[in-house]
Amino acid sequence: MIPILDSKRQYAQIGAEIEKEVTEVLRSGSYILGKHNKALEEEMAQFIGVNYSVALNSGTDALHLALRALDIGAGDEVITVAFTFVATTEAVGIVGAKPVFVDIDKDTFNIDPMKIEAAITPKTKAIIPVHLYGQPCDMDIIMDVAKRHNLYVIEDCCQAIGALYKGKMVGSFGDINCFSFYPTKNLGAMGDGGLCTTNNEQLKNRLTALRNHGGAVRYYHDEIGVNSRLDEVQAAILRVKLNYIKEWNEKRRKNAYFYNELLADCADVQTPSELDNTYCVYHQYTVKVPNRDEVHKLLQENGIGAMLYYPVPLHLQKVHEYLGVGAGSLPSTEDNTKSVVSLPMFPELTEDEQRTVASTLIDCIQKSKSPVCQA
Ligand SMILES: *Cc1c(COP(=O)(O)O)cnc(C)c1O
Numbered sequence: 001m002i003p004i005l006d007s008k009r010q011y012a013q014i015g016a017e018i019e020k021e022v023t024e025v026l027r028s029g030s031y032i033l034g035k036h037n038k039a040l041e042e043e044m045a046q047f048i049g050v051n052y053s054v055a056l057n058s059g060t061d062a063l064h065l066a067l068r069a070l071d072i073g074a075g076d077e078v079i080t081v082a083f084t085f086v087a088t089t090e091a092v093g094i095v096g097a098k099p100v101f102v103d104i105d106k107d108t109f110n111i112d113p114m115k116i117e118a119a120i121t122p123k124t125k126a127i128i129p130v131h132l133y134g135q136p137c138d139m140d141i142i143m144d145v146a147k148r149h150n151l152y153v154i155e156d157c158c159q160a161i162g163a164l165y166k167g168k169m170v171g172s173f174g175d176i177n178c179f180s181f182y183p184t185k186n187l188g189a190m191g192d193g194g195l196c197t198t199n200n201e202q203l204k205n206r207l208t209a210l211r212n213h214g215g216a217v218r219y220y221h222d223e224i225g226v227n228s229r230l231d232e233v234q235a236a237i238l239r240v241k242l243n244y245i246k247e248w249n250e251k252r253r254k255n256a257y258f259y260n261e262l263l264a265d266c267a268d269v270q271t272p273s274e275l276d277n278t279y280c281v282y283h284q285y286t287v288k289v290p291n292r293d294e295v296h297k298l299l300q301e302n303g304i305g306a307m308l309y310y311p312v313p314l315h316l317q318k319v320h321e322y323l324g325v326g327a328g329s330l331p332s333t334e335d336n337t338k339s340v341v342s343l344p345m346f347p348e349l350t351e352d353e354q355r356t357v358a359s360t361l362i363d364c365i366q367k368s369k370s371p372v373c374q375a
């Protein structure tokens with residue numbers, strides 16, 4: 001079995017270092033908003049190239065609190081994609097705003113920047129570009145549209161920590177930008193975690209208050225907040241792992257390019273394309289194949305932990321029925337949800353495993369074409 005992700009291999013590399021740091025936290029008696037939190041916020045701000053970062057309990061909270069900090073709520077519209085994890089639009093719903101879906105570019109899997117302008121109405125307050133699978137969105141066009149229409153930009157960087165667009169880190173373009181440290185992400189905690197980045201001091205202060213019951217001073221509360229603090233154990237773990245993220249992302253890229261090579265001669269497989277002048281960090285390695293559902297099933301039966309991200313686009317999920325965005329309205333999004341499959345991808349994946357994945361994929365596609373010959 002070759003899994004989509006094997007976290008144990010990473011732990012084998014850095015476990016001793018983590019255990020030392022965690023033990024120190026456990027013995028220290030300081031478990032919430034302590035020195036590791038502060039240090040992680042400084043280190044992340046420096047890593048991303050922004051003035052501030054605010055550590056939180058999840059990527060979902062990062063998106064939710066970013067919207068709150070920008071005073072986006074009932075009656076407002078937020079432009080984003082339907083080809084993403086549900087948390088992106090869930091956050092919009094939590095604050096009472098309405099997600100407005102723009103179709104994706106069928107090759108990059110990201111928001112089609114040329115289609116944003118047509119979706120803008122007088123109610124539009126923000127754009128949430130999602131850097132899906134670790135591939136940066138076309139930020140020049142997005143920032144330009146946002147500027148001309150006076151809209152906020154909230155980057156969803158949950159899958160793209162360390163990715164670069166024209167030499168600049170994702171998470172440094174928008175007004176507030178959101179990261180997740182869910183264990184399977186490129187920089188994963190050993191529990192939940194998230195973070196917002198911003199260059200704006202007032203927004204940093206607002207986020208810091210919102211995450212801790214809506215007040216900057218203990219027991220003085222200015223507005224309704226939440227409890228979304230990142231605990232010290234997770235912050236300490238993340239600080240250890242942050243030292244490795246560049247190396248791990250490099251390995252993911254190397255693996256992606258090796259897959260590209262292995263699959264280059266198979267006309268049925270569309271390998272990922274990259275925008276020029278970007279550094280993709282391959283949170284997922286996602287290809288498009290014919291007979292996707294059958295191929296996916298065969299891959300699983302043959303010991304390849306292939307996954308579907310995402311099988312149902314968000315506009316066709318029950319939770320968004322109320323929006324009335326029917327089937328057929330986002331053609332590239334809908335086509336892609338029917339043709340994508342993500343292959344095992346993590347830094348420690350070996351070349352031998354990749355060869356097995358690639359040859360099994362090619363076999364499965366062949367088999368899917370001639371089901372009668374299978375027996
Ligand atoms: C993981 C993810 C989130 C949510 O992050 P959590 O930490 O799981 O709450 C949001 N958006 C995208 C694109 C994600 O991949």
